[in-house]
Amino acid sequence: MVIAHAQRNFARAAQAPLVALQDVNLHCAPGSFTALIGPSGCGKSTLLRLIAGLDRPDAGSVKVAADDPERLQKAGRLGIAFQDAALLPWRTVTQNIRLPLDITGQYQAGDAARIAALVELVGLQRFEAALPAQLSGGMRQRVAIARALVTRPDVLLLDEPFGALDQILRRSMNLELQRIWLERPTTTVLVTHGIDEAVFLADRIVVMHGNPGRVAAVIDVPFARPRAPQLFVEPAFRALEEQVAEVLYAQRGGAHP
Numbered sequence: 001m002v003i004a005h006a007q008r009n010f011a012r013a014a015q016a017p018l019v020a021l022q023d024v025n026l027h028c029a030p031g032s033f034t035a036l037i038g039p040s041g042c043g044k045s046t047l048l049r050l051i052a053g054l055d056r057p058d059a060g061s062v063k064v065a066a067d068d069p070e071r072l073q074k075a076g077r078l079g080i081a082f083q084d085a086a087l088l089p090w091r092t093v094t095q096n097i098r099l100p101l102d103i104t105g106q107y108q109a110g111d112a113a114r115i116a117a118l119v120e121l122v123g124l125q126r127f128e129a130a131l132p133a134q135l136s137g138g139m140r141q142r143v144a145i146a147r148a149l150v151t152r153p154d155v156l157l158l159d160e161p162f163g164a165l166d167q168i169l170r171r172s173m174n175l176e177l178q179r180i181w182l183e184r185p186t187t188t189v190l191v192t193h194g195i196d197e198a199v200f201l202a203d204r205i206v207v208m209h210g211n212p213g214r215v216a217a218v219i220d221v222p223f224a225r226p227r228a229p230q231l232f233v234e235p236a237f238r239a240l241e242e243q244v245a246e247v248l249y250a251q252r253g254g255a256h257p
Ligand SMILES: Nc1ncnc2c1ncn2[C@@H]1O[C@H](COP(=O)(O)OP(=O)(O)OP(=O)(O)O)[C@@H](O)[C@H]1O
Pocket: 010, 011, 018, 020, 038, 039, 040, 041, 042, 043, 044, 045, 046, 047, 213
């Protein structure tokens, strides 16, 4: 995925346009895991929407697998999950997972076994027939991730998927996401507010600043996988968290809590 000099402006009544993204360059190698982190309003979701083909840049270009994201989006080759799992309340777990196949008209009888394997991948065996209202927040997010993977996408885009979960559940979902990603290596971009989540999951952390939205630093994460929960408290992990925090808070004048 290559983002070259991307700019996105939003019109504002009686004011100069808001520059949500300015001259953003980013290259994500196939099979890599990138985390986007930055203060609220710095343009993370806007950038994700450009990669997802849900929005277009005003200048510059976005290419996913050398192709136009909007085209890939329509072909179901981009998998997306948002903070709000956005499941259809009248559909069961299995029916929600197969939704992208129904929408794109790709569903075939042979897909049932693949969907069952996805249910297993996200640890929801025995809940296939449950409705969203019968699931916990973490389970709903698992369904959203399985649904994002059902079309075998080239790229998985996750916009704060665990943002609404409590800290303990978030940690366990971080481990789950790592397991899922290791079992199904997919180029992934994760938007998060959690420095620990970014350091634990990503190969590379893209730290953004706002006004205008831009890339402030790209920090490599060297830890080998699979990463164990103990990593969260290791000095090298803490040092990397500190490095990310320093860039993150630099925009507010340097000092951070
Ligand atoms: N459709 C839109 N119309 C007008 N302004 C928009 C639109 N979408 C985003 N913006 C503005 O662009 C800026 C970037 O928004 P964006 O949602 O990308 O930020 P973010 O970093 O994802 O924020 P958060 O972490 O709070 O979700 C914000 O100032 C927002 O108000």
